[in-house]
Amino acid sequence: MGHPCLRTPAEDYPIDDIGTAQFETLIEDMRDTLHAYGGIGLAAPQIGVGYRIAIIEIENTQTRYGEVEYTPFDVYINPLVTCIKEGQAGYWEGCLSVPGMRGFVERPQHIRIDYLDQSGNSSQKEVHGFLATVFQHEIDHLDGVLYVDRIKDKSLFAYEQEYLQFHAGPEPAPEPKNCV
Numbered sequence: 001m002g003h004p005c006l007r008t009p010a011e012d013y014p015i016d017d018i019g020t021a022q023f024e025t026l027i028e029d030m031r032d033t034l035h036a037y038g039g040i041g042l043a044a045p046q047i048g049v050g051y052r053i054a055i056i057e058i059e060n061t062q063t064r065y066g067e068v069e070y071t072p073f074d075v076y077i078n079p080l081v082t083c084i085k086e087g088q089a090g091y092w093e094g095c096l097s098v099p100g101m102r103g104f105v106e107r108p109q110h111i112r113i114d115y116l117d118q119s120g121n122s123s124q125k126e127v128h129g130f131l132a133t134v135f136q137h138e139i140d141h142l143d144g145v146l147y148v149d150r151i152k153d154k155s156l157f158a159y160e161q162e163y164l165q166f167h168a169g170p171e172p173a174p175e176p177k178n179c180v
Helices: 021-036 129-142 160-167
Strands: 041-043 053-058 071-083 088-095 098-108 110-116 122-128 157-159
Touching (some): 021 041, 021 053, 041 129, 053 129, 088 129, 098 129, 157 160
Antiparallel strands (some): 041 053, 053 071, 071 110, 088 098, 110 122
């Protein structure tokens, strides 16, 4: 947190560059970084690359966020999010760019992502629940937004140790709200 790349909206990735050696190296670097830090998602700006590329991979369904849905590795190029259903829920989010911290963020829980896949094909994916939160968190990075910007109640922003001591447990179930 503090690096200008994290606060600068990313540029669309050039379609003609998809599949090049440079592109494949970038994806490999992103995946290596994701694995090295034990993350479940990563956006290119997090490694100092100002393009609209995100990756998500949830191999171990037992995560620091509790048990979550298995999600195979995939690449999302120039993704756009559309809220499908009204209503939000919140999770205690963490981020590789804000190490050692957690904050409670409410987001829409049924979304569609329109994107180009790793081969440059137009694709869509509909996701619900925690996975919808993961996608929105990563796509926020592409817009220069960090999860800390979305914390409404600043008393629900804590160091990891204090989160575990005072806040960990079942996630609160907020009342449904309109899509943002």
